[in-house]
Amino acid sequence: MIFWTISTAMLLLCLFLPVKKTKQPSIEPFLISSLIKVEPKLLTYFNNKFQATVAGQLIMEIKQNKLTRELTNYDVIIIEDLNMDYNTQFSLHWQVEGINYSQILNHSTQSITPIDFKTTDSENINNLQLVLKPYFELNTQPAIPRTVSFSSIYFDHSNNQNIWNSHKSQWFAFNPVEINSINGYSSTDSLPLEGLILRLMLWLVINIFLYFFIKINGTHLIFSFAVAWLITTLPFISNFLKQHQQIVTAYPNDHEYINAVDKYLYQVAKTIKAELNHLSAQSNTPNKYVILGTNQFEYLRLFYHLTELNVGMSARFSSVNDAKQQKLIYILSNQYRAACNNPRAEIWAENQFSVLSEHPEYCLVEAL
Amino acid sequence: MIILTGFFYSLYFMILGFAARASYHLLNRTELLIEKKTDFSAHALFLGIFLHVLIFNMYQFIGLSNIMALYFTMFAVVLASVTIFFLAKKIGFHTVSIKPTSTNIIALVFIAVCSSIIFWNGIQLPEMAWDSWMVWIGKANQWANHGVATPVYPFDEWLNKPNSIYNESAHYPDALPLLYLLPKLLGWNSYGTLLTFHLIVFAMMTLLLVSRLERKGAPWYLQLILVIVIYTTPLLNNHLMITGYADIWMAMFIVIIMLTLIDYHEKGDNGVGITLLCYLAMLPMLKLEGWVWLLLFMIAHILVSLANNPHRFKLLGIFIGFIFILWILGGLHLNFPFGNIIINSEKIEFLHLINAKISFSNITSEVLIGFFRQNNWSILWLGLPFLLVSFVANKQDKASQVAHVFFILALACFFFLFYFTQASQWAKDLTAINRVVLQLVPCYIFLLFKMLIRLNNIEIKKAQTQ
Numbered sequence: 001m002i003f004w005t006i007s008t009a010m011l012l013l014c015l016f017l018p019v020k021k022t023k024q025p026s027i028e029p030f031l032i033s034s035l036i037k038v039e040p041k042l043l044t045y046f047n048n049k050f051q052a053t054v055a056g057q058l059i060m061e062i063k064q065n066k067l068t069r070e071l072t073n074y075d076v077i078i079i080e081d082l083n084m085d086y087n088t089q090f091s092l093h094w095q096v097e098g099i100n101y102s103q104i105l106n107h108s109t110q111s112i113t114p115i116d117f118k119t120t121d122s123e124n125i126n127n128l129q130l131v132l133k134p135y136f137e138l139n140t141q142p143a144i145p146r147t148v149s150f151s152s153i154y155f156d157h158s159n160n161q162n163i164w165n166s167h168k169s170q171w172f173a174f175n176p177v178e179i180n181s182i183n184g185y186s187s188t189d190s191l192p193l194e195g196l197i198l199r200l201m202l203w204l205v206i207n208i209f210l211y212f213f214i215k216i217n218g219t220h221l222i223f224s225f226a227v228a229w230l231i232t233t234l235p236f237i238s239n240f241l242k243q244h245q246q247i248v249t250a251y252p253n254d255h256e257y258i259n260a261v262d263k264y265l266y267q268v269a270k271t272i273k274a275e276l277n278h279l280s281a282q283s284n285t286p287n288k289y290v291i292l293g294t295n296q297f298e299y300l301r302l303f304y305h306l307t308e309l310n311v312g313m314s315a316r317f318s319s320v321n322d323a324k325q326q327k328l329i330y331i332l333s334n335q336y337r338a339a340c341n342n343p344r345a346e347i348w349a350e351n352q353f354s355v356l357s358e359h360p361e362y363c364l365v366e367a368l
Numbered sequence: 369m370i371i372l373t374g375f376f377y378s379l380y381f382m383i384l385g386f387a388a389r390a391s392y393h394l395l396n397r398t399e400l401l402i403e404k405k406t407d408f409s410a411h412a413l414f415l416g417i418f419l420h421v422l423i424f425n426m427y428q429f430i431g432l433s434n435i436m437a438l439y440f441t442m443f444a445v446v447l448a449s450v451t452i453f454f455l456a457k458k459i460g461f462h463t464v465s466i467k468p469t470s471t472n473i474i475a476l477v478f479i480a481v482c483s484s485i486i487f488w489n490g491i492q493l494p495e496m497a498w499d500s501w502m503v504w505i506g507k508a509n510q511w512a513n514h515g516v517a518t519p520v521y522p523f524d525e526w527l528n529k530p531n532s533i534y535n536e537s538a539h540y541p542d543a544l545p546l547l548y549l550l551p552k553l554l555g556w557n558s559y560g561t562l563l564t565f566h567l568i569v570f571a572m573m574t575l576l577l578v579s580r581l582e583r584k585g586a587p588w589y590l591q592l593i594l595v596i597v598i599y600t601t602p603l604l605n606n607h608l609m610i611t612g613y614a615d616i617w618m619a620m621f622i623v624i625i626m627l628t629l630i631d632y633h634e635k636g637d638n639g640v641g642i643t644l645l646c647y648l649a650m651l652p653m654l655k656l657e658g659w660v661w662l663l664l665f666m667i668a669h670i671l672v673s674l675a676n677n678p679h680r681f682k683l684l685g686i687f688i689g690f691i692f693i694l695w696i697l698g699g700l701h702l703n704f705p706f707g708n709i710i711i712n713s714e715k716i717e718f719l720h721l722i723n724a725k726i727s728f729s730n731i732t733s734e735v736l737i738g739f740f741r742q743n744n745w746s747i748l749w750l751g752l753p754f755l756l757v758s759f760v761a762n763k764q765d766k767a768s769q770v771a772h773v774f775f776i777l778a779l780a781c782f783f784f785l786f787y788f789t790q791a792s793q794w795a796k797d798l799t800a801i802n803r804v805v806l807q808l809v810p811c812y813i814f815l816l817f818k819m820l821i822r823l824n825n826i827e828i829k830k831a832q833t834q
Contacts, residue, residue, distance in 0.1 A: 183799040193743040218823025312534035
C-alpha cells in the first residue's frame, strides 16, 4: 500500500512536471490564421472553420508586414480543430539570414508543436509560410484534392498551455508509415515519445529504489513495469490505428505499387519489355540489358519491374567493352535519357552507342 | 485464401522438421516423446526452414529447373509424410497429455489477436522495404523468372558470364530468397503468403519463449506481460508489419538458438544437439553478420567451459600472457591460403568473413537516439544495467551462463562495430544501428524476463506452480 501510494504520486509527478518553466512576462497568443495570403479559392472560411484544398502542395504565406509582434517570444505553434487526412503533412517554414528552416506540425486535433526560430532577433525571420503537402513517398494517388480544415492557427508561449494538452498533442501525434520506418520508428526530426519514455524510465528507477528500500514483493515491481509499458503502448496503438487509415487512403484500389512514381515506372517497364522482347525475337544471340542508373529509387524500381528479362544495372557505360559474345542493350532513362538526343553533350556517351529507339520516357541504345 | 496459403506453407515446413525428428528416432530406434505439442511444432517449423534451404541449395548445386524443383519438393513432402507414418507404425511416438492452463489459452488468444492486427495493416502495404524488394524478395523474383539454379553475380562478373543473372547484392546469402521462392513457383500470392508465414513463425517463437519462462517458474502475469512486450515493442512490430527484411529472421533464430542451447545443457540429448547445430548453421545462411553471431556463440561456449575448468586461473594467465605478447609484437598476422587472420591497431581481418579498418567515430548520440529517444524499444533498454548486474550477482547454471556471455559479447561486438569500424556510417544515418539491435532484442527480452523471475517472492510462486 505504501509502495503504490508513493509510486502513484511519483508517476503523476514524473508525467506532469514541466521540464522547463521559464520566467516569461505574460504574453498574448498571436493569431496568424487571419494573416494568411493565398489564392481565395484554395482557402475558404465557412462555419467558423478554414477549409484548405490541397492538390499537390499548398503554400500559405503569412503577410510579413502584419507580423508586428516579437516572434521570438513565442515557443509553440497551435492549430485548433485540425482535421486532416493521414497522407497530408502540415509544416511551418521560415528563413533566417538566408537559411531555410522548417518544422513539421503535430498531426492531432489540437496540434501544439514546440518551435525554435533559431534566432533571438525577430526581424531576422522572413518568408514565414505554412505548407500543406501530401506524402509522396507512400501514396499511389498524391494528386487527388484533399480538404484540410482548422479553426485557427496561432503562436503562443508554452507557459500558457495546459501541460496535459501539450503532452497529448505530442504523444498522440500521428507518425506515418514511411519507407524508412523499418529502420527506426520515427525520424530524428520528430521524436514525439522521447519525453514520455524518459519520464517513465525515471519513474521506474524510483520504483526500483523503493523496491530495495521498502523490501516489497517483486510482483509490485513487475506490475509497475507493466503500467509503464502500457502507458507507452497507448500512443503506439493509437498510432497503429491511424497508420491503418493512412495505408487505406494511400492505396485505395491496389497495393501493387509503392507510390505514384513506382506506378509510372511499371508502365514504362511494360513498354520496355514489349519492345525488348520484339528485338530479342529478331536476334539469334541472347541479349543482356543494362539500365544505366545509380542507386536511386527510379532506377532500382525500373530494374525491379524488368527482372523478367536478363537485366543488370550500372552507373557507368564503360564496362560494355568487357562483353564480346553477347549483344548489350542499354536502357537510358531519367537523367541519362538526354544523351540519346545529343550524345556529344555527354563525355561518356560520345561514339559509345547507336540508338535503337527513342521514346519520351526512355531510349534504347546498343553499345558499340 | 492468402491466410490459408500462409498456413499451408508453415505446415510444409513443420512436416519437413517433424520428419527429420522422426528419422533421427527411426535410426536410433527410440520412441519420439512429444512433451508439449506447441514446443514440438515450433521446433519442427524452425528445423523445417533449415531443411528447406538445404534442399533448395541442393537443387541449385545440381542445376534443377524450376519445374523439376517443384516436383522434387513435392516428392520431399511425400517422403517426409511417409517417414512420419513409418515412425508412428514401427516405433510409435508418445505424446504427453498436458491440459492447457488458462494462461496458455489467454496467451494464445493474445498472440492470435496481435498477429491478426499486424496482418490487417501489413496486407494493405506493398513490398516497400528497400532491401527486401532489391535483395531478398528481389532474388526470389529473379529465380522465379530465370530458374533457381541460375547463378547470380554482381555487374562486372555478370557481363562476362553467360547464363547468369545480375543482382547488386549477389554475395548476400541465399536462405531468405529461397524461403520466398516456393510460393512464387506455386503461383500463390507470395507477399500475403509470406506475411502470414512469418507471423506464424514469430508466433511459434513467442510460444516457445512463454513455455521456457513457464518452465523457469514465471507466474502467469509475467508470461502474459512477455507476450504483450514482444508484440508491442515498436520496431519489432514494425518489422512484422513491413515484411521482407532479414533482421527479424536473424532475431528469431538467435533466440531459438539460445533456448535450444539451454535445453541442450539441461537435457544433454544428442537430438537436441543436432537441432542446435542446424539452427547455428542457419545464421550465416541468413545474413553475412550471421558469421559473427555464430562465432560469438562458439566463443561464449568456450569461455564458459574454460570458466568452469579447475585450471581456469592458469588459463587466464596464459591468455593475458598471449595478449601481452601480441601487444609487444604489434598484433597478430597469420597468412593462410584460405584467408588471413590479422588483428592489430589498424585493422581486423578474419579469413574472408571480417575485414574492417579500425578508426574511432563517436556515435554516442546516435546510440542514445536509437535506444531511448526514438520509440523503437519503448522503455526496454532501461533493464540493461540491471541485467548485467544480475548476471554477476546471481549464481547461474552453465546454460544461462552461455546465454548471458553470448549476449554480453554480442553487445560488446555491436558497440565495437559501430564505434571503431566504417559501419559507423550506418549508425549516423540511423539505419543498421537499429536493425542490428533488433536482431538481439527477443533474446534480450527473454533474459530480462528470466531476471524478473528472481525478484522477491516470485520464486515462491515458482514452487507453487511446480
